[in-house]
Amino acid sequence: xxxxxxxxxxxxxxxxxxxxxxxxxxxxxxxxxxxxxxxxxxxxxxxxxxxxxxxxxxxxxxxxxxxxxxxxxxxxxxxxxxxxxxxxxxxxxxxxxxxxxxxxxxxxxxxxxxxxxxxxxxxxxxxxxxxxxxxxxxxxxxxxxxxxxxxxxxxxxxxxxxxxxxxxxxxxxxxxxxxxxxxxxxxxxxxxxxxxxxxxxxxxxxxxxxxxxx
Amino acid sequence: xxxxxxxxxxxxxxxxxxxxxxxxxxxxxxxxxxxxxxxxxxxxxxxxxxxxxxxxxxxxxxxxxxxxxxxxxxxxxxxxxxxxxxxxxxxxxxxxxxxxxxxxxxxxxxxxxxxxxxxxxxxxxxxxxxxxxxxxxxxxxxxxxxxxxxxxxxxxxxxxxxxxxxxxxxxxxxxxxxxxxxxxxxxxxxxxxxxxxxxxxxxxxxxxxxxxxx
DNA sequence: ACCTGAACACCGTTCAAGT
DNA sequence: ACCTGAACACCGTTCAAGT
Numbered sequence: 001x002x003x004x005x006x007x008x009x010x011x012x013x014x015x016x017x018x019x020x021x022x023x024x025x026x027x028x029x030x031x032x033x034x035x036x037x038x039x040x041x042x043x044x045x046x047x048x049x050x051x052x053x054x055x056x057x058x059x060x061x062x063x064x065x066x067x068x069x070x071x072x073x074x075x076x077x078x079x080x081x082x083x084x085x086x087x088x089x090x091x092x093x094x095x096x097x098x099x100x101x102x103x104x105x106x107x108x109x110x111x112x113x114x115x116x117x118x119x120x121x122x123x124x125x126x127x128x129x130x131x132x133x134x135x136x137x138x139x140x141x142x143x144x145x146x147x148x149x150x151x152x153x154x155x156x157x158x159x160x161x162x163x164x165x166x167x168x169x170x171x172x173x174x175x176x177x178x179x180x181x182x183x184x185x186x187x188x189x190x191x192x193x194x195x196x197x198x199x200x201x202x203x204x205x206x207x208x209x210x211x212x213x214x
Numbered sequence: 215x216x217x218x219x220x221x222x223x224x225x226x227x228x229x230x231x232x233x234x235x236x237x238x239x240x241x242x243x244x245x246x247x248x249x250x251x252x253x254x255x256x257x258x259x260x261x262x263x264x265x266x267x268x269x270x271x272x273x274x275x276x277x278x279x280x281x282x283x284x285x286x287x288x289x290x291x292x293x294x295x296x297x298x299x300x301x302x303x304x305x306x307x308x309x310x311x312x313x314x315x316x317x318x319x320x321x322x323x324x325x326x327x328x329x330x331x332x333x334x335x336x337x338x339x340x341x342x343x344x345x346x347x348x349x350x351x352x353x354x355x356x357x358x359x360x361x362x363x364x365x366x367x368x369x370x371x372x373x374x375x376x377x378x379x380x381x382x383x384x385x386x387x388x389x390x391x392x393x394x395x396x397x398x399x400x401x402x403x404x405x406x407x408x409x410x411x412x413x414x415x416x417x418x419x420x421x422x423x424x425x426x427x428x
Numbered sequence: 429a430c431c432t433g434a435a436c437a438c439c440g441t442t443c444a445a446g447t
Numbered sequence: 448a449c450c451t452g453a454a455c456a457c458c459g460t461t462c463a464a465g466t
Contacts, residue, residue, distance in 0.1 A: 039457090039458070039459085040458085040459065040460090041457090041458075041459085051459090052459095052460080052461085052462095055460075055461085060459080060460075061459065061460090
């Protein structure tokens with residue numbers, strides 16, 4: 001093995017868009033092996049590139065994962081926005097539809113979802129773009145809650161940010177536990193998890209509509 | 215370094231209870247460094263023991279973590295049981311008190327909580343004792359829901375297992391997001407997170423008491 | 429500018445050997 | 448029975464060197 005030329009032939013040097021290719025390979029690997037199964041060496045060789053080439057494009061492994069998470073939050077924000085808009089047009093409840101959309105997003109984009117919330121890319125605060133994009137997604141929920149309060153469709157007795165946290169946490173818990181199989185009334189089907197999300201949303205909304213103090 | 219005796223002196227050979235000491239060192243390390251910062255080499259040297267001594271007591275790293283998780287579920291189950299019993303005596307709502315107890319447990323036992331839910335010890339199903347202990351904890355919630363339904367204090371219109379999943383997911387989401395600082399209306403204080411848990415519980419219960427269809 | 433291979437400081441795990 | 452150190456097959460990351 002020592003005498004042969006190990007370097008690549010001339011033409012193959014510059015990868016057309018290595019940066020995006022790295023992100024794509026990471027997403028693919030995470031969906032196949034889970035996020036803890038992702039190694040830089042593996043995605044390097046998947047792309048026919050040295051295992052250190054990545055450092056030309058990302059500071060480290062965490063930065064690559066942060067990029068995947070960032071992309072996830074963008075998709076996520078659009079999905080929430082779309083759910084609200086469709087609910088408004090259809091006369092459906094926008095908060096309930098966001099809950100279902102949250103779970104559908106998590107199911108359809110498991111690689112992104114794992115990366116966003118597994119903590120594998122370190123604290124969000126290490127990557128400021130991540131914080132602001134996450135806030136953007138949260139704001140879709142928060143502003144909708146404020147609108148619903150203003151229209152007196154849900155109780156205005158509580159801080160909307162607290163309500164947003166509570167709703168977010170509920171659906172996040174369902175998605176997280178559902179995806180790893182830690183839910184007991186759940187056989188693994190996508191439809192059933194979304195149904196649980198819908199029921200949770202309806203119970204919360206019924207509570208938020210009730211006049212009784214709580 | 216080569217000529218000196220590296221082995222331990224006679225008397226120090228048999229650790230009094232290495233197995234439990236390993237568990238304790240793991241918990242301590244996780245609380246200081248987080249679960250991803252735990253290495254077998256480190257806890258070995260903490261206990262003044264070879265880094266391979268652990269394999270006399272646990273099949274592998276995952277098995278050690280599963281033991282920590284198992285211990286966590288036992289503490290957790292007792293905490294839930296106690297919360298229900300105290301609520302019954304005090305005339306408080308048992309489901310609401312369980313929610314607060316869930317969050318208090320997560321805060322007071324962060325090492326256990328991380329280990330139970332981080333997935334670092336692999337799927338629960340790799341460790342059957344873990345599954346049955348988790349089911350035991352879940353059953354405290356489930357049986358309480360059934361009792362509340364039987365007493366007509368909450369709606370009996372829905373499958374109690376689904377309701378248990380929904381409540382569990384809600385409080386689990388709050389605890390998880392709160393512990394890693396991904397909640398927006400939350401400054402990091404224990405009391406505030408418990409307050410959010412209480413509010414979430416009250417909203418869900420108000421929804422479950424309401425007669426309107428949802 | 430971009431990519432490479434060798435090297436470094438880590439991991440978990442196995443295993444023949446010691447007491 | 449219990450524990451050890453050496454060895455193995457992995458990691459992420461750094462860096463001087465190549466084109």
